[in-house]
Amino acid sequence: MYLPLMLDMAGQPVVCVGAGPVAAGKLRPFVAAGGAAVVIAPEVSPAMTALMEAAEELSGTLHLVRRSFLPADLDRSPRMVIAATARPDVDDAVSAAADRRGVWCLRVDGGEQGSSVALPAMVQDDGVTVALTTGVPAxxxxxxxxxxxxxxxxxxxxxxxxxxxxxxxxxxxxxxxxxxxxxxxxxxxxxxxxxxxxxxxxxxxxxxxxxxxxxxxxx
Structure with a gap:
């Protein structure tokens, strides 16, 4: 069972493993909240490139590391890690590394090891934030x-x-x-x-x- 929380992400480190369009979509709210994101991936999609270009305007920062994930990438205990590589073996490794370090992990593929964080649908306007989760994305x-x-x-x-x-x-x-x-x-x-x-x-x-x-x- 998930507990809804409001997190102050301003300046907080976020690691995103994967740089496809799904990864960009999941990472965008963290960057918009002022997070300091590091994206780790050997290849980068146009969607992630666009997010990198918009990061400053969105109040956050985004740094790209073009290589494969290493468990040591989480040694500095980021506030959040996103596993979004579309490769179950890599997402398994990310999730396991996060779990060993006590780092919250948002895993987008719903793999066997699961995700310790769920990112709800959100409505935001003029200081109002409404978070929605139903178990059915549609x-x-x-x-x-x-x-x-x-x-x-x-x-x-x-x-x-x-x-x-x-x-x-x-x-x-x-x-x-x-x-x-x-x-x-x-x-x-x-x-x-x-x-x-x-x-x-x-x-x-x-x-x-x-x-x-x-x-x-x-x-």
């Missing part, structure tokens, strides 16, 4: 597609405004003087106010969302 993709529009149109803008209010020094100073239970109630009221505005037609003025949420926090 169903997870369908749910992601249906949730994407809802998050982008409704929840994303609300999350963006409320996150900005949490960083606002005026709001912070005001709430710091209140008891904890009152602060919680103010934030609940702010969420309700922001959601009410987000439910209005798209022509509604976006400034209304911030103003109503701010008023709920400060009144």
């Amino acid at each position: 169903l997870s993709r369908r749910l992601r597609m249906e949730l994407q529009a809802e998050v982008a149109q409704r929840w994303g803008p609300v999350a963006s405004v409320l996150a900005a209010l949490r960083r606002d020094p005026v709001v912070t100073r005001h709430l710091d003087d209140l008891p904890a239970d009152v602060r919680r109630e103010r934030w609940r009221a702010a969420v309700d106010a922001a959601m009410a505005v987000s439910d209005l037609p798209e022509s509604a003025p976006p400034a209304g969302l911030d103003e109503l949420a701010r008023t709920a926090l400060l009144d």
Whole structure:
């Protein structure tokens, strides 16, 4: 049974063994999260080359080592290793080496040794991240597609405004003087106010969302 976790990957080392299009697809979220990726493979696909070129724009880094995998590649204990070579014998070796070193391994082929990590389908927009896993990839993709529009149109803008209010020094100073239970109630009221505005037609003025949420926090 898998436990969903949120990991801060900024600057964290990730080793990807394999450089095909599947490997690139699995590695991309880690690079986008700011991970420091090392790709180990004798051959590189156009998809991985494109990811290398986009790495800096995605906030991460990607270094290529053009050779076959060696167990010693995991001696520095990366935060994560991805086994995606399309060769069961190599993926077995990667998975075994990771297991011996206590490193989480994402194995994409579902081999006999299994994977200690599952990468869910994700919906991300304006600070909202929704992770989906159903055990059926096609169903997870369908749910992601249906949730994407809802998050982008409704929840994303609300999350963006409320996150900005949490960083606002005026709001912070005001709430710091209140008891904890009152602060919680103010934030609940702010969420309700922001959601009410987000439910209005798209022509509604976006400034209304911030103003109503701010008023709920400060009144």
